[in-house]
Amino acid sequence: MARKTLGLTHLLWVCQQCETRNLGTQKICTTCGKPQPEDVHFIQGDREELLQLQDAAKKSADIHCPYCGTRNSASAQICSQCGGKLAGGTKRQGGRIVGAFKGDQAKGVTCPSCKHENAPNAPRCAQCGSSLKKDEPKSTAKSTKGDGGSLWLVIGLVVVIVGFLIFKGCSRSTDVGVVSRTAWTRTVAVEQFVSVTYENWWDEIPAEAYVTGCEERYRYSSDEAKEDAIEVCGTPYTVDTGTGMGEVVMDCEYKVYDTYCEYEVSEWAVVEYVESDGYGLSASWPVVAAYSDQRAGERKEVYTIWFDTENGSAEFKTTDYGLYQSARNGSEWELTYDGFGKIRSAKPR
Numbered sequence: 001m002a003r004k005t006l007g008l009t010h011l012l013w014v015c016q017q018c019e020t021r022n023l024g025t026q027k028i029c030t031t032c033g034k035p036q037p038e039d040v041h042f043i044q045g046d047r048e049e050l051l052q053l054q055d056a057a058k059k060s061a062d063i064h065c066p067y068c069g070t071r072n073s074a075s076a077q078i079c080s081q082c083g084g085k086l087a088g089g090t091k092r093q094g095g096r097i098v099g100a101f102k103g104d105q106a107k108g109v110t111c112p113s114c115k116h117e118n119a120p121n122a123p124r125c126a127q128c129g130s131s132l133k134k135d136e137p138k139s140t141a142k143s144t145k146g147d148g149g150s151l152w153l154v155i156g157l158v159v160v161i162v163g164f165l166i167f168k169g170c171s172r173s174t175d176v177g178v179v180s181r182t183a184w185t186r187t188v189a190v191e192q193f194v195s196v197t198y199e200n201w202w203d204e205i206p207a208e209a210y211v212t213g214c215e216e217r218y219r220y221s222s223d224e225a226k227e228d229a230i231e232v233c234g235t236p237y238t239v240d241t242g243t244g245m246g247e248v249v250m251d252c253e254y255k256v257y258d259t260y261c262e263y264e265v266s267e268w269a270v271v272e273y274v275e276s277d278g279y280g281l282s283a284s285w286p287v288v289a290a291y292s293d294q295r296a297g298e299r300k301e302v303y304t305i306w307f308d309t310e311n312g313s314a315e316f317k318t319t320d321y322g323l324y325q326s327a328r329n330g331s332e333w334e335l336t337y338d339g340f341g342k343i344r345s346a347k348p349r
Contacts, residue, residue, distance in 0.1 A: 001251040002223045006236055008051045011042040011098065011246045012121065019131035020123045021045075024244025027070065030123055035081075038064040042240050046109055047120035048102045050248055062243055073243075101236040101248050171339030176349070177307025177314055179327045184283040184304070187275045189297035191268040202259040214261040222254045229254035270297060281325050305346065307333060316343040323347075 011024035013036060020031040024042050028035055062073055070081035078085060108117045109132050116127035125132060197212075201219065205211065222229065232253055238246035271294070276286035283303070288296045303324035307314045314335065318324060326348050327333075336345045 001234075001253050002225075004233060004250045004252045006050060006101075006248045006250065008241075009048040009101070009238060009246045009248050010045065010051075010121075011238075011240065011244055012045050013040045013042055013244075021121070021132060022123060024246075026244070035068075035070055042098065042244065042246070044099050044102060044238060044246070045121035046102070048238065048246075048248070050101075050103075095242075096240040098238040098240050098246055101238050167339065172344070173337045175309050175311070175314075175335045175337065177309045177333050177335045177346070179329050179331050179333065180306045180308045180313070181279065181329065182281060182303070182305050182324065182327050183277065183279050184324065185275065185277040185302050186283055186285050187273050187300045188286055188288050189270045189299075190272045190274060190288055190294055191297040192271045192291075192294045193266060194269050194271070195264045195266050196269055197262060197264050199260065199262050202261055205261060205263050206265060209263040209265045211261050211263045214259050216257045217260040219256050219258040219260075222256055224254065226254050226256050229256045268295065268297070281327065283321065283324075305333075307335065307346075309335070314343055316346045318346075 012021050013024055013026075014021055015029040015032060015034055016037060017034045018029065018032040020029055022030055022036075026036070063076070064070065065079035065082060065084055068079060068082040068084065070079055077087075108119055109122055110117055111125035111128060111130055111132060113130035114125060114128040116125055118126055118132060122132055124130065198209075202214065225231070232255055233250040234252070236248050236250045238248055241247050274286040274288055276284060278284075283301070285299065301319055301321065303318050303321065305316045305318070305324065305327045307316065316335070323346075332349045333346050334349050335343050338344050
């Protein structure tokens with residue numbers, strides 16, 4: 001999917017010393033003055049305001065001084081705090097998804113100490129000065145150990161069944177059979193040059209076709225914008241840029257519609273089947289009395305041989321007419337069975 005940028009929003013970081021919530025772009029804690037740590041974990045505020053794109057969005061992630069830990073912009077070469085070179089500094093990692101974009105509909109924050117209602121994203125309680133840091137929500141996910149065991153049980157059962165079928169299909173046994181009777185069936189398709197109706201996209205219709213009707217239909221989705229395509233986007237979410245700002249983005253795709261038509265072409269099509277059958281070793285094809293706009297099409301033949309064996313009667317079908325003509329009544333044949341008791345091959349002894 002294509003990622004569409006909506007703008008920027010301020011992220012926050014919590015001071016490890018006094019638990020004050022600071023703006024992500026604030027390099028020093030506004031309460032105790034402690035520098036933003038190198039392993040800072042930016043979080044979303046209770047309310048996120050969508051800002052217009054700024055140059056900061058195009059910059060790389062910030063870098064921390066290897067000597068004093070002060071945070072500097074990615075383009076800086078000398079630390080703004082101690083003057084040290086930043087060549088060996090730690091560069092923040094960007095690209096982490098922080099969470100769904102919250103917008104500006106959030107309510108105020110209630111102080112856990114004095115219950116005073118503070119503005120969203122307030123660094124500390126305006127009444128008592130207590131930290132407004134929120135506890136991490138406890139996981140409510142249920143254990144899936146049982147589900148995992150059930151899944152492996154199902155997989156194991158499927159493997160056993162497939163293995164059994166393969167084993168039975170590949171197993172072979174032999175027996176001797178005596179031909180008791182034979183029968184044959186031969187079929188000829190009768191084709192006629194008629195008008196046939198099909199459906200397809202406009203650019204895939206044959207040049208000689210006669211189009212009878214068209215409509216617009218969804219054809220495919222594209223990650224890139226296409227002319228006349230419908231843009232479909234998901235829920236906006238915030239991505240950590242490594243600069244203390246979050247980039248608000250949406251994953252979008254473009255549904256492309258195209259012309260889909262019904263058309264007619266003239267071609268040979270089967271209009272009926274003519275069949276003949278009988279017993280014995282001499283088989284004949286049915287006579288096709290075709291009209292001037294008709295012709296004989298595909299031919300099919302099936303020959304059936306029945307055998308008497310020690311285990312009873314067995315049936316074998318083949319399309320080999322030469323093999324069938326060898327099946328004289330009373331002749332002995334070597335039969336090969338698969339694991340399911342079906343004759344896979346037969347040959348005269």
